[in-house]
Amino acid sequence: MQDGRMPFESRGDEDKPNLRVNSFLPDISLPSSLPAEPVPIADMANIFGVTHRTLHFYEEKALLTSKRIGQMRVYSHRNVQRMAVINVCREVGISVASITEIMEKLVRSLSQEEADDIFRDALRQRKRELTAELSTLQRQAQQIEELLVTDSDEDGADAAERGQANDIALTDPERKCLELMAEGYAPVRLARALGLSANELNILEAKIIGKFSASNRFQAVAKAVLLGVIRA
Incomplete structure (x- = not known):
């Protein structure tokens, strides 16, 4: 091969x-x-x-x-x-x-x-697209931040987010899996890194997605970063 x-x-x-x-x-x-x-x-x-x-x-x-x-x-x-x-x-x-x-x-x-x-060129192109999308998201987040009405509202939202983060209890394997997902590990590579079968990885990811009330692995990672559970 x-x-x-x-x-x-x-x-x-x-x-x-x-x-x-x-x-x-x-x-x-x-x-x-x-x-x-x-x-x-x-x-x-x-x-x-x-x-x-x-x-x-x-x-x-x-x-x-x-x-x-x-x-x-x-x-x-x-x-x-x-x-x-x-x-x-x-x-x-x-x-x-x-x-x-x-x-x-x-x-x-x-x-x-x-x-x-050819494959590397395609990946580089996708990286450029993601960089542009990230820049747009950061700009939009900044605009939202500026539109927040009062400091008290912000404090209340921050407290709510901290409380939500504290309510999410992750096991060590779940946290490790989440961190590697945030690094962009594809399922096959992720399963090897964690020493799991594909089916075991699917079960672990499903638990993580459920704990963050997310609809998929990408949304779970985004919520984890937003709540400060893991670092981007």
Whole structure:
């Protein structure tokens, strides 16, 4: 897998513009305990902490392809590697449309080095976008701060926030997980860092999200930073 190629391919890959068999992909680490191929959809979903429906969606967008053994969808190791690229992109907020463009560029890459450069360029572009968004958010937060009516209102809000933060009791694993999430760890990397399986990580993240009354991991991190539970 060092050169980005895989020996087993799902039938029909050659006919899809983003899935050419002999294309190169960025060198992204995969779990050491990768199941033998073909990889059942349940294992594929567990590796990346996604739902079956998410995998079906990526197939509809021609980003992945599968074949069937009886009623079960299965994937080649090559598709696992593609999913690793997709998953990293989604974790940093790259849109599906942009991922499609990235994969189209990777199809045309002539070497592993070129594929890695394409991926790094995409990450740099996303970093620039996030920097601009952060600047906008900071400016908006400052405007809100200036519009707050009285010092007493501010003191009351601060006290309420401190009280809310004190009400959130995190276990050591939850706090460590939250801190790594704030650093931008993707699920696969996060699971390895914490020594957890994908399913165990999903359970831990669900507990954290619930404690912050958040709708997802990103909102939980944002609330934790806002309340001073962790540092950004």
